[in-house]
Amino acid sequence: MSSTSVMIRLISASVCAANKSGAIIREVLKTGELGIVQKGVNDPQTEADRRAQRCISATIQSRFPEINLIGEEDVAVESDDYTLVKPDEESDDVLKETCPPDLVNLKENDLTVWVDPLDGTKEFTEGFPEHVTVLIGISYNERPVGGVIHQPFYGPTGRTVWGLVGGAVKGMTPVASGDPGEKLSEGGLRIVVTRSHMSQTVRDAVDALNPKEVLHVGGSGNKILMVLEGAADAYVYASTGTKKWDTCAAEALVMAAGGKLTNVHGSHLLYNPTQIMNSKGVVVTMRGHDDLIARIPSPVKAKFC
């Protein structure tokens, strides 16, 4: 048995699977045969979502058979999917890292892995591939402990960002975090918000913050990375619609970098396999979180009780 912790081996496998998924997603876009099916209103799935899900499920379930994996796409893994990532392939960058002490002894069957094989599908089908991310989040006791985010269309070969709660974020440099109790500048905020799932309630929450700039971009992973990197001050989504696989990986990275992700009431999300919806919205900041939550109007909050 390897002496390397389960968490480090799991992140290594997830990095390999996310990178391979990125290659699959780029290939599907290149062929132009997206194979779009509608799962619901404004909720498409493509061949890239299906193939990337099979790749990630096969890689993680073969190496960690006792892990509870919850993926967005309901697709059956086929025998060829097990060779997409070679069984002995690892990420040397991950394996050389030290596991944070609190996570060293976590066991396979303590963990839940939340997989969004392609986040930002709508944008993928509408000519905004740079909004797409591959999301693999890990939770323990219903809270995020690690995450991997791959951006298939970042630069010529894509970018992979990963981290463990209690450790550093790797693959990008997060903006400096500040006190959640800090007061935010009035009229100076850059808010990132949905491009394809706008509603009056989402708008009401954003308008109440009197933002300097409102950036409409696709994908939950993409928007949270923008906050993590300092391209926006907050992601504010006063709506249902996102699910636990949309937030788990990114929340782990935000936590590792000292930021905060909550619902519109300022409460933590619980990564409980029986409650996959983020039914009270999502708010992400790297500083001034409490002030931002306080500025969301009560009638907006009342819609998510």
Ligand SMILES: Nc1ncnc2c1ncn2[C@@H]1O[C@H](COP(=O)(O)O)[C@@H](O)[C@H]1OP(=O)(O)O
């Ligand atoms: N109403 C919805 N139905 C299905 N998925 C949604 C909905 N709203 C948001 N999502 C998921 O959350 C992500 C972020 O939403 P938005 O881009 O609107 O901010 C979407 O890319 C989509 O993930 P996915 O593309 O993985 O299905």
Ligand SMILES: [Mg+2]
């Ligand atoms: Mg989807």
Ligand SMILES: [Mg+2]
């Ligand atoms: Mg998603």
Ligand SMILES: [Mg+2]
């Ligand atoms: Mg998805």
